Amino acid sequence: MFKAASLGFEDYWRIVSAPRAVASYRVTVVAAAVATAFNIVFGFALAWVLVRYEFPGRKLIDALVDLPFALPTAVAGIALTTLFADNGWYGAVLAPLGIHVAFTPLGIMVAMAFTSLPFIVRTVQPVLEDLDPALEEAALSLGAGEPRTFAKVLLPLLAPALLAGSSLAFARSLGEFGAVIFIAGNQPYETEITALLAFIRLEEFDYEAAAAIASVILIAAFAMLAVTNALQARGLRYLDKG
Amino acid sequence: MALDPTVRIGDGALVRRLLIGAVVAVSVLVVVMPIAVVVVRAFSAGVGAYLANLAHPDTLHAIGLTVVTALVAVPVNTAFGIAAAWAITKFTFPGRKLLLVVIELPFSISPIVAGVALLFVYGLQGLLGPFLRDHDIAIMFALPGIILASMFVTAPFVARELIPLMQSQGTDLEEAATSLGASGLRTFLTVTLPGVRWALLYGIVLCNARVMGEFGAVSVVSGNIRGQTNTLPLHIELLYQDYNAVGAFAAASVLTLIALFTLIAKVALEGRGAGRVPRAAKTAPAAAPAGEPAA
Amino acid sequence: MKIRLDAVSKTFDTTRAVNGVSLEVASGELVALLGPSGSGKTTLLRMVAGLAFPDAGRILFGDVDATDIPIRDRRVGFVFQHYALFPHMRVADNIAFGMRAARDKRPEAEIVRRAEELLALMQLDGLGGRFPAQLSGGQRQRVALARALAVDPRVLLLDEPFGALDANVRRELRRWLREVHERLGITTLFVTHDQEEALDLADRVVILDRGRIEQVGAPREVCRDPASAFVMTFLGDTHRLPATVTGGVALVAGRARQPAAGVADGPATAFVRPGDLAWRGAGAADGGEGVPARIVRVLDRPGTRRLVVRTDDGDELEIDAGPDAEVAAGDVGTVGIVRARIFRL
Numbered sequence: 001m002f003k004a005a006s007l008g009f010e011d012y013w014r015i016v017s018a019p020r021a022v023a024s025y026r027v028t029v030v031a032a033a034v035a036t037a038f039n040i041v042f043g044f045a046l047a048w049v050l051v052r053y054e055f056p057g058r059k060l061i062d063a064l065v066d067l068p069f070a071l072p073t074a075v076a077g078i079a080l081t082t083l084f085a086d087n088g089w090y091g092a093v094l095a096p097l098g099i100h101v102a103f104t105p106l107g108i109m110v111a112m113a114f115t116s117l118p119f120i121v122r123t124v125q126p127v128l129e130d131l132d133p134a135l136e137e138a139a140l141s142l143g144a145g146e147p148r149t150f151a152k153v154l155l156p157l158l159a160p161a162l163l164a165g166s167s168l169a170f171a172r173s174l175g176e177f178g179a180v181i182f183i184a185g186n187q188p189y190e191t192e193i194t195a196l197l198a199f200i201r202l203e204e205f206d207y208e209a210a211a212a213i214a215s216v217i218l219i220a221a222f223a224m225l226a227v228t229n230a231l232q233a234r235g236l237r238y239l240d241k242g
Numbered sequence: 243m244a245l246d247p248t249v250r251i252g253d254g255a256l257v258r259r260l261l262i263g264a265v266v267a268v269s270v271l272v273v274v275m276p277i278a279v280v281v282v283r284a285f286s287a288g289v290g291a292y293l294a295n296l297a298h299p300d301t302l303h304a305i306g307l308t309v310v311t312a313l314v315a316v317p318v319n320t321a322f323g324i325a326a327a328w329a330i331t332k333f334t335f336p337g338r339k340l341l342l343v344v345i346e347l348p349f350s351i352s353p354i355v356a357g358v359a360l361l362f363v364y365g366l367q368g369l370l371g372p373f374l375r376d377h378d379i380a381i382m383f384a385l386p387g388i389i390l391a392s393m394f395v396t397a398p399f400v401a402r403e404l405i406p407l408m409q410s411q412g413t414d415l416e417e418a419a420t421s422l423g424a425s426g427l428r429t430f431l432t433v434t435l436p437g438v439r440w441a442l443l444y445g446i447v448l449c450n451a452r453v454m455g456e457f458g459a460v461s462v463v464s465g466n467i468r469g470q471t472n473t474l475p476l477h478i479e480l481l482y483q484d485y486n487a488v489g490a491f492a493a494a495s496v497l498t499l500i501a502l503f504t505l506i507a508k509v510a511l512e513g514r515g516a517g518r519v520p521r522a523a524k525t526a527p528a529a530a531p532a533g534e535p536a537a
Numbered sequence: 538m539k540i541r542l543d544a545v546s547k548t549f550d551t552t553r554a555v556n557g558v559s560l561e562v563a564s565g566e567l568v569a570l571l572g573p574s575g576s577g578k579t580t581l582l583r584m585v586a587g588l589a590f591p592d593a594g595r596i597l598f599g600d601v602d603a604t605d606i607p608i609r610d611r612r613v614g615f616v617f618q619h620y621a622l623f624p625h626m627r628v629a630d631n632i633a634f635g636m637r638a639a640r641d642k643r644p645e646a647e648i649v650r651r652a653e654e655l656l657a658l659m660q661l662d663g664l665g666g667r668f669p670a671q672l673s674g675g676q677r678q679r680v681a682l683a684r685a686l687a688v689d690p691r692v693l694l695l696d697e698p699f700g701a702l703d704a705n706v707r708r709e710l711r712r713w714l715r716e717v718h719e720r721l722g723i724t725t726l727f728v729t730h731d732q733e734e735a736l737d738l739a740d741r742v743v744i745l746d747r748g749r750i751e752q753v754g755a756p757r758e759v760c761r762d763p764a765s766a767f768v769m770t771f772l773g774d775t776h777r778l779p780a781t782v783t784g785g786v787a788l789v790a791g792r793a794r795q796p797a798a799g800v801a802d803g804p805a806t807a808f809v810r811p812g813d814l815a816w817r818g819a820g821a822a823d824g825g826e827g828v829p830a831r832i833v834r835v836l837d838r839p840g841t842r843r844l845v846v847r848t849d850d851g852d853e854l855e856i857d858a859g860p861d862a863e864v865a866a867g868d869v870g871t872v873g874i875v876r877a878r879i880f881r882l
């Protein structure tokens with residue numbers, strides 16, 4: 001759905017590059033990047049463990065991976081906030097160490113990591129499952145050790161899926177609203193995400209500004225979508241086993 | 243031939259235990275605890291208070307609004323999903339790829355953006371604004387807007403569940419049916435649909451969970467009027483911001499329950515061919531429907 | 538490098554996949570492990586490779602007990618049925634992979650040179666820059682072989698190497714593998730369920746059934762002197778006729794006499810091949826030993842006419858009657874048994 005751009009280019013640029021807006025881009029992008037980076041590592045490890053090992057509770061964890069997907073973002077928001085607030089279960093442990101999560105950018109990252117976790121796990125899992133085990137046996141038979149086999153054989157084959165999953169996760173984090181606004185504190189310039197800024201403008205009935213800011217989010221999302229599609233296509237090229 | 247177990251890396255006892263331990267620990271912390279917190283907080287003032295919170299008129303109204311939204315949005319999206327999945331997987335036509343992208347769209351854009359977009363089309367100053375005003379139809383800041391927003395944001399879910407499954411099933415069965423003289427509709431009802439019934443069911447369950455839980459898009463279009471245009475997620479926000487944490491968690495517990503039910507449904511249905519198409523099951527769904535249509 | 542297996546066994550869950558197999562392979566020999574599905578041949582091969590470990594018995598490479606050495610340290614070359622080429626690497630990099638992973642790595646220039654030498658040996662010159670997906674099945678298998686040879690293996694192991702290929706390609710590669718083997722002289726063990734392949738290629742054939750060795754011998758031996766009914770029926774077409782043994786001689790189908798040394802007296806079964814039978818038309822001399830029968834169908838094959846006959850006792854047999862036999866369905870005559878093997882089942 002495309003909105004009529006009722007703004008002239010200059011006005012658009014003014015709104016979009018206002019200091020507060022730019023600060024919100026920074027907050028949002030940095031948090032999304034960190035959250036995605038965390039999920040690349042953790043999500044990959046999770047997918048690996050779920051696919052390749054058998055252990056009690058595996059099915060349970062496999063099902064729970066979808067929880068952030070099925071749980072309403074508002075519920076996630078208040079739950080995470082309560083957990084990480086300085087007097088919460090986690091916050092009480094972290095605060096004495098000088099680590100404050102709630103109402104800081106760290107909190108935003110936690111909320112984003114929570115909601116985008118399933119994307120990476122679910123993108124990597126099928127590819128891991130379909131990996132030909134003979135490839136690992138072949139590498140070992142040729143004298144390669146486990147680290148080399150992982151780095152030179154498995155990782156390159158998993159990279160496209162991993163990349164696609166992380167761009168999905170990143171895109172999702174950029175736009176995440178419900179889970180973030182509870183834990184963020186929403187201080188302008190500090191912990192205000194772009195989506196919230198658009199929302200505030202709406203409440204102020206400044207529709208043009210809201211549209212402008214929303215369009216930034218939209219463009220970023222499209223870019224991510226294009227990247228994801230390109231990566232998926234590339235990944236499929238290698239998997240032709242003949 | 244007996245399946246010889248294959249040799250894979252990462253099988254060493256130490257690596258394995260370390261990885262499993264670390265992953266399980268973090269998973270519990272990240273995923274399980276939030277549920278626990280909801281439950282604990284909801285009941286922290288006792289069961290009586292919990293029930294009283296749920297029975298509060300505003301909360302009940304919010305629940306009702308959420309349910310009504312779901313009752314409209316889910317069937318519409320289901321029909322759309324089935325139609326789209328069917329068209330995409332059984333036929334090739336110009337614009338097919340575009341349709342695929344369009345389906346993925348609501349999935350990746352921010353719900354705020356969706357809400358804003360809808361506002362701009364249906365709001366008083368939007369494209370259709372004057373038209374609606376002339377006919378005295380209120381969409382924004384009222385129920386229809388909420389339904390529209392929820393529908394838009396959750397449109398892909400049914401289609402996304404169906405498309406990979408239908409693609410891997412191919413068109414062989416349908417071709418067999420039509421070659422035996424079945425009409426298009428009959429083929430669809432007796433061959434295509436039964437082949438995907440579990441994935442369809444899961445798609446519906448998931449769509450429902452997301453409709454009931456939608457926050458961002460609905461925030462924008464609902465106007466946030468307590469007792470009138472608040473869905474349950476919005477109501478939770480309201481309660482929380484009023485420092486009525488217990489009340490908020492009580493309401494949240496209802497939604498959490500639905501989320502858990504969704505997960506249980508997924509596990510149950512995945513065993514029958516819903517969700518991801520696991521390697522072993524790739525041939526199973528194709529085999530099952532073959533026994534059903536009357537030859 | 539000679540290989541010795543000493544009473545090797547392996548059990549999966551409740552099935553004995555390999556049951557007390559003992560075998561000696563001389564250095565430089567090309568040995569086929571032949572058998573139907575489930576005979577344990579692949580499990581055996583994987584144990585020799587170090588991809589699986591026996592529950593009992595020992596495996597020796599030369600004089601060294603290699604039973605518990607994992608594949609990475611065994612210096613064997615393994616060629617997989619579906620090639621297992623690394624899809625994201627070019628052919629040359631696939632071949633060079635083992636050399637680059639070696640603990641005592643050669644200099645890069647030498648690695649590249651050797652990879653090219655191997656490509657030439659495999660008659661794949663110039664294809665080093667391609668990806669596996671761009672090659673035909675036969676070419677891929679040759680790359681897999683080059684890759685395995687690149688690490689100077691002491692033993693070469695092939696798991697149904699031509700199983701995934703068309704019949705023509707298979708025959709061609711068979712001939713070529715034999716050439717390569719003669720050139721390089723590496724002790725080679727390969728698994729197959731295709732008896733023609735085993736007989737064509739191998740110096741010796743090991744026939745396995747349900748985890749046990751049925752017979753070991755040169756191709757001629759196993760063809761002419763099968764040690765058991767299983768071996769006989771596994772290798773080539775066979776038909777059965779009832780027989781009775783008395784004092785080392787069997788009376789087959791109540792008519793023909795055949796030697797049956799070493800078979801106990803009593804009822805037994807005679808196994809014959811289409812080439813071991815002769816058709817004699819009505820009226821021809823048969824020495825009284827012919828089995829009366831009637832031709833049911835005549836199947837024409839490129840090199841011969843095959844007669845499907847039914848004996849008066851109801852047994853159905855097939856006879857190779859040569860390309861010039863003037864016969865037709867419905868003809869009545871007798872079947873002469875030139876050669877038969879007698880087994881008690």
